[in-house]
Amino acid sequence: MNVNRFIVLSKSIQIGKRLLACHVRHAGKEVPHFQQQRSIKTNSRNLAYAKDLFLGQVNKAEVFPFPEIGNEEVEEINQLVAPVEKFFNEEVDSARIDREAKIPPETLNGLKELGLFGIMIPEEYGGLGLSNTMYARLAEIISLDGSIAVTLAAHQAIGLKGILIAGNEAQKQKYLPKLASGEHIAAFCLTEPGSGSDAASIQTRATLSEDGKHYLINGSKIWISNGGMADIMTVFARTEVIEDGVKKDKISAFIVERAFGGITSGKPEDKLGIRGSNTCEVSFDNVPVPLENVIGEIGGGFKIAMNILNSGRFSMGSSSAGMIKKLIEMTSEYAATRKQFNKSLSEFGMIQEKFALMALNAFVMESMAYLTAGMMDRPGLPDCSIEAAMVKVFSSEGGWICVSEALQVLGGLGYTKNYPYERYVRDCRILPIFEGTNEILRMYIALTGMQYAGKVLTGKIKEMKKGNIGLVLGMAGKKLRTTFGGSVDLGLTGKDGVVHPSLAESTKKLEQNVSFFGSTVESLLYRYGKTIVDEQLILKRVADVLINLYAMTAVLSRASRSISIGLRNHDHEVLLANTFCGDAFFKNNYMMTQLQKYSPENNDANIKKIARAVLENRAYICSHPLERTY
Amino acid sequence: MSGRVLVGVKRVIDYAVKIRVKPDNTGVVTDGVKHSMNPFCEIAVEEAVKLKEKKLIKEVVAVSCGPQQAQETIRTALAMGADRGIHVEVAGKDYETLGPLQVSKILAALAKKEDAQLIILGKQAIDDDCNQTGQMTAALLDWPQGTFASEVSLEGDKVKVVREIDGGLETIKINTPAVVTADLRLNTPRYATLPNIMKAKKKKIANVKPADLGVDLTSRLEVLRVDEPPQRQAGMKGSTELSRRDS
Numbered sequence: 001m002n003v004n005r006f007i008v009l010s011k012s013i014q015i016g017k018r019l020l021a022c023h024v025r026h027a028g029k030e031v032p033h034f035q036q037q038r039s040i041k042t043n044s045r046n047l048a049y050a051k052d053l054f055l056g057q058v059n060k061a062e063v064f065p066f067p068e069i070g071n072e073e074v075e076e077i078n079q080l081v082a083p084v085e086k087f088f089n090e091e092v093d094s095a096r097i098d099r100e101a102k103i104p105p106e107t108l109n110g111l112k113e114l115g116l117f118g119i120m121i122p123e124e125y126g127g128l129g130l131s132n133t134m135y136a137r138l139a140e141i142i143s144l145d146g147s148i149a150v151t152l153a154a155h156q157a158i159g160l161k162g163i164l165i166a167g168n169e170a171q172k173q174k175y176l177p178k179l180a181s182g183e184h185i186a187a188f189c190l191t192e193p194g195s196g197s198d199a200a201s202i203q204t205r206a207t208l209s210e211d212g213k214h215y216l217i218n219g220s221k222i223w224i225s226n227g228g229m230a231d232i233m234t235v236f237a238r239t240e241v242i243e244d245g246v247k248k249d250k251i252s253a254f255i256v257e258r259a260f261g262g263i264t265s266g267k268p269e270d271k272l273g274i275r276g277s278n279t280c281e282v283s284f285d286n287v288p289v290p291l292e293n294v295i296g297e298i299g300g301g302f303k304i305a306m307n308i309l310n311s312g313r314f315s316m317g318s319s320s321a322g323m324i325k326k327l328i329e330m331t332s333e334y335a336a337t338r339k340q341f342n343k344s345l346s347e348f349g350m351i352q353e354k355f356a357l358m359a360l361n362a363f364v365m366e367s368m369a370y371l372t373a374g375m376m377d378r379p380g381l382p383d384c385s386i387e388a389a390m391v392k393v394f395s396s397e398g399g400w401i402c403v404s405e406a407l408q409v410l411g412g413l414g415y416t417k418n419y420p421y422e423r424y425v426r427d428c429r430i431l432p433i434f435e436g437t438n439e440i441l442r443m444y445i446a447l448t449g450m451q452y453a454g455k456v457l458t459g460k461i462k463e464m465k466k467g468n469i470g471l472v473l474g475m476a477g478k479k480l481r482t483t484f485g486g487s488v489d490l491g492l493t494g495k496d497g498v499v500h501p502s503l504a505e506s507t508k509k510l511e512q513n514v515s516f517f518g519s520t521v522e523s524l525l526y527r528y529g530k531t532i533v534d535e536q537l538i539l540k541r542v543a544d545v546l547i548n549l550y551a552m553t554a555v556l557s558r559a560s561r562s563i564s565i566g567l568r569n570h571d572h573e574v575l576l577a578n579t580f581c582g583d584a585f586f587k588n589n590y591m592m593t594q595l596q597k598y599s600p601e602n603n604d605a606n607i608k609k610i611a612r613a614v615l616e617n618r619a620y621i622c623s624h625p626l627e628r629t630y
Numbered sequence: 631m632s633g634r635v636l637v638g639v640k641r642v643i644d645y646a647v648k649i650r651v652k653p654d655n656t657g658v659v660t661d662g663v664k665h666s667m668n669p670f671c672e673i674a675v676e677e678a679v680k681l682k683e684k685k686l687i688k689e690v691v692a693v694s695c696g697p698q699q700a701q702e703t704i705r706t707a708l709a710m711g712a713d714r715g716i717h718v719e720v721a722g723k724d725y726e727t728l729g730p731l732q733v734s735k736i737l738a739a740l741a742k743k744e745d746a747q748l749i750i751l752g753k754q755a756i757d758d759d760c761n762q763t764g765q766m767t768a769a770l771l772d773w774p775q776g777t778f779a780s781e782v783s784l785e786g787d788k789v790k791v792v793r794e795i796d797g798g799l800e801t802i803k804i805n806t807p808a809v810v811t812a813d814l815r816l817n818t819p820r821y822a823t824l825p826n827i828m829k830a831k832k833k834k835i836a837n838v839k840p841a842d843l844g845v846d847l848t849s850r851l852e853v854l855r856v857d858e859p860p861q862r863q864a865g866m867k868g869s870t871e872l873s874r875r876d877s
Binding site: 075076078079080082083084086087089110113114115116119123128129568 | 646661662666702705706709821822823824825827828831
């Protein structure tokens, strides 16, 4: 390997600055001594598990054993779940909410009284003070109605999160109590007509007033959930800051009360799904915001926005899982009783496949969601933003496929409004779009990991240049082993293994995938260097492989624990885990093969050609098949 | 008057669950099945808490007899507004044969020990449908009883109870201390809100053994066999001639 070239390219890796600007505390300083990477926090954030997969390593301690919560907490969760389930079964008329495109005030009041508006707000401010794991558990039930789920999430997972994670004591004391009780509803105002995925390009401005005591906010935001009824909004606007004597335009976060005046909400958007959730335009016309309502530092708004969004994503895993579990119950009733060709539907292979698909998806989503939540609940506040993003991508797409298949089981009946399946399909369509489109999240997942890998590899190169012979031999040996297809052992199975023997085969597949992935990432970094940012089709595969690896890790960890402690139906879990891993193993290998140099399986060049032709002409360009030339 | 009300709450299989009989026909499947508070017991708790909110009584004590899991049911009662709980530990074989006679002996003993002014129970449990515990408890204590109550009001040291009976509604006035059993239309139980559940964690649940109360749990009944009800047969379509003639 060309050592010098590698140093040059990895030093110049300034990956997706716009995308990741907030996340990187710039590595402009020395590349850290890589052995001490974990203890020194001067450089990258304390990233959790996924980053090491990019190096072909499995960080066992982070994910094995599967996170457990204390007995008392389990009892508490069960206690909390019961009344919420009861409420949703008895008092929530989802069909009516969908039809009338609003949540009836009695239902909203019931939710407030149950305490669901302040799930993660600490008890001292009037909330329930529950952990991420408990929030995920409640999300399983709340997702039974999409509109309610989005209203609650917009309020607490993003709307008031800024105050929670970055607000000062005075702001918390002032705003959190009423937000916890639901007296005030919160909204998150970032997106603008010209700035969706490209959040850093927002144009709303906050200028200092003449007396210097207020900021005046001007601009308009769109797609704001709860925009029509929110009393407290977290608004992001550009402010002028002076950095090192230079005037710069940076984004800041503000707590804005509707009572400040100057705020108008447009009419509610007529949406395909989650129709009961209020979504509208919000315009700000010289809205005066007192200086003490700035969240965090002036100029630090973008980072706060990203932290807020990153912290709420993981719950999509458990809410999708909860919804799929409900769908399995409903559709299996039908499949068992409906007969055609003198057999009940449940005896036909293609129908059985759909149920297996739903069960597998629910299993993986649950495992990923609770693994991530468990990691996030660990002391030390590990940064699980990549893991949360992976959960979101997998769950949104898996959920979409499963609701579609569930509707298919019902056939024509599923297509009518008499049954809730079409509503589930409509409600689910938003999942891959909001909270960060899946396209953006795939870029984030892939690039953050590759940046980390790049840095570590640079560190190793430097070491070798210093003459660390042991390291050189180690790396050379590893290269030889993988080239000659030796067996991979990352320490997950065997004597010091962390998985149960019945999962050993699947774990070996995971280890093989991880090792292949590590070397694939390395070769990609060599091949492309910093231009990898523009290779979206490559990054998409990298992200997809990583998501599969994380999913495999989650199911193996969970199934291992279930067997070890003897949970009911643990052999079914082993079956699900092995099935998923077997499938994912082949898919990963295929994708990674496509990523190798000059891979014949890779059609990207052709795909780009086709796309270019179509987009240039803004139409389908083939001549009609019936046309003649003579 | 002590102003103390004892409310009995029973942990039963949730009403929405599809019951299945065990393959050996000795009972129904309870393992891994969702359990919750008997709906009539919820109504009883609600009534007791309402009386406390109206300041007609001073303390609501929730009682449940059963294994460790019975504590969940007591916690739900605490979250609905009961002040403290008593868990009478009955497990294993004793729990399998626990029936109205044994429970009423326990409740009678507790009522004396706690100097209760009123005992409110659900009229029956949805798993065994016995409809006996309230009546037996009153008999053992030699207290008056107001069963199938659809309205309860405290008037001085007497209780006025409107009872739902086959012929309509019967209003009676009984002396306290008394036993009242709740019927469906007595009230609509409140949801145990999550903040109340968190607060209820601090309320106390005392553990008691039946032996401490001097109660003998031996059963006079033996369950021989449990079967599913016969499958519903299809109905028969009557002739239209017949129905026209009758109308």
